[in-house]
Amino acid sequence: MSEDQPRRRSERARLAILQATNDLLHENGLDAFSIEAVAARAGVGKQTIYRWWPNRAILVADALLDRDDIGPVPPRNTGDVAADLSRWAGDLAASLGSPRGAATLRMLTAAAIESPETSRRLHEKFSGPLQELATARLAAADDLRTTPGQRRHAVDAIIGFMVFRVQAHQDLTRRGATEMARMVLRGLR
Amino acid sequence: MSEDQPRRRSERARLAILQATNDLLHENGLDAFSIEAVAARAGVGKQTIYRWWPNRAILVADALLDRDDIGPVPPRNTGDVAADLSRWAGDLAASLGSPRGAATLRMLTAAAIESPETSRRLHEKFSGPLQELATARLAAADDLRTTPGQRRHAVDAIIGFMVFRVQAHQDLTRRGATEMARMVLRGLR
Amino acid sequence: MSEDQPRRRSERARLAILQATNDLLHENGLDAFSIEAVAARAGVGKQTIYRWWPNRAILVADALLDRDDIGPVPPRNTGDVAADLSRWAGDLAASLGSPRGAATLRMLTAAAIESPETSRRLHEKFSGPLQELATARLAAADDLRTTPGQRRHAVDAIIGFMVFRVQAHQDLTRRGATEMARMVLRGLR
Amino acid sequence: MSEDQPRRRSERARLAILQATNDLLHENGLDAFSIEAVAARAGVGKQTIYRWWPNRAILVADALLDRDDIGPVPPRNTGDVAADLSRWAGDLAASLGSPRGAATLRMLTAAAIESPETSRRLHEKFSGPLQELATARLAAADDLRTTPGQRRHAVDAIIGFMVFRVQAHQDLTRRGATEMARMVLRGLR
């Protein structure tokens, strides 16, 4: 995870735990998820889990965020902000709107509500980068004279739209997100 | 809650349970919340809770939604859509952005993730009406030629913005929401 | 049961309850026996049971003792005490040694341990009469000069032998009981 | 209890549980006895009880039989069978006839009726040894020509007498038991 790992930590155990966590989460959902089941599935003592993860929520977040399929991707810069960001939003929607992506996002949200530390970590690894990347792309648009506040509003509306749709179990399609982003950006002008 | 209640249900018990649930949620948070504590606090047998609420998530949602401070309010119609909806958004932000409102929204979100039925109920009582009211106001604006799809995008961006801010533990102020709504509506042309 | 029955008592309910109690006891055993199950099986309200039987143990005893297959039978008097009483013991053993008789005796014993009132009732209806009938037969034996104390010892040894065998899940046959009784009576001489 | 105990069982917990069980049984009786109360009194988790005792009846039997005051004692052999066994019976009656002894015997009986396994255990630790010790003493009497069947009858009559007296809440004195045993042995010739 981080670089300050104690020397003697067993990589085998770490990977088995993360794998078991991901498997169990997607098999049974967050609610039926238990440390004991992870230990059994990973062939690991419970203490080994508690040694490295202070609680369930953080283990869940770590395991879900450890996967690459939801890593924040920067928008392109082709010179056309609206095109770049709406495409970026479309890609994000395709990822978050898939069954697995939506399940992951929901479980991450719930885990974040359980513990503030998890919330921090989720923001640091996911929503924070998302906001920064999009805001930066907006700031780089010479033809758009925007204040930092406006940029944050626009970006959060775009991200919030998708988060809300997923949580409300409503459609989230690439096409819908693209159009919505276009609309929001039009409002920035 | 609904009219088809089996006869002979004790109103005294029902109210005590909802009250105890609200109290305990706001005192200790969703995580430390237990049916057993509700029963003890409400002076009620556990079975009486289980008789009427099938699980924890639904009890939580019922109790939180049973309060009036988060009931969906319709936007005004003064003839100026942008003014009406941005004011509406500002009011909503003031409610959801308050410590209690934010806590309630977060707990509702978590409860909705726990059980699909709760999610349905939350949408039916909260996010659904919110979407409908705002969409209707938009549709009633004669000077705005919008498609239903556009209206839903705009409304969901506005609501999503607020939901996202609350869940990410970021500022949600009346002023910010007002500006954001103005911006999104500008994008609608 | 007794003569002081309130006027309006429903005979239909009373019989259904005793029948259901007997059925359930022999189907599932004393442990799994519950008033609620009796009410359901008998098609009777729980209150109707509680109205006439103060607790589970007494209901159990009443229902089991209400059957005729374990009613105390007096020994004959052919003039030969040893023959009469050993035959009487053999008959009793045949009854108590049968699967159903043994089950009944065991459940009665357990019920008696649960409540002193039940114990009293069991003695009054079952063991008491047994003791008295046998003691009386002994006392009526002219050729046997026995003190009341001796008679009680002999009778209790004979009855105790059978009770003990049943409770220890050991054989109790007509033949064994006959021989044992003969032996005990020989000792009286 | 036995030697094949899985490693790492906590002796502290085991003793505390047996002690609490004994205390609670004699304070409130078998009926009001609950595993939950044992756990609380012993300062132990419920699971620790369930881990080692499969059910209430076996715990009760284990705890009651774990005490030394009812352990089976062999009869002496002074050469006079009648004297030895009647004395032995008197001693047993003194023990079982005392308030505590009688209470223990009644609770053991009830526990044995609850579960066959408990019955087995009770016989193995209590009534079985009693039968064997007395039967052996009888068999060792050179002046008494008895068959095994006769010996078992005599012994069971003696033991049964006491068991029956205790269960019927009737007097059980050293003196009465002594006389009764003498009488039965006289019948053996």
Next chain:
DNA sequence: GGCTAAGCGAGACGGTACGTCCTGTCTTTAC
């Protein structure tokens, strides 16, 4: 290459809460 401390699997422990079942009382409905 051997020593030693850490990390490890296993799993018992004191606890909390679960969701179910039953108790004995009370109230309502219907025959």
Next chain:
DNA sequence: GTAAAGACAGGACGTACCGTCTCGCTTAGCC
């Protein structure tokens, strides 16, 4: 006007996990 039906407060059941705590046993990393 009684009795069925069944809700109620209470409380124990037996189970599942929690997070902590030993227990031996590897095994890495330094002498």
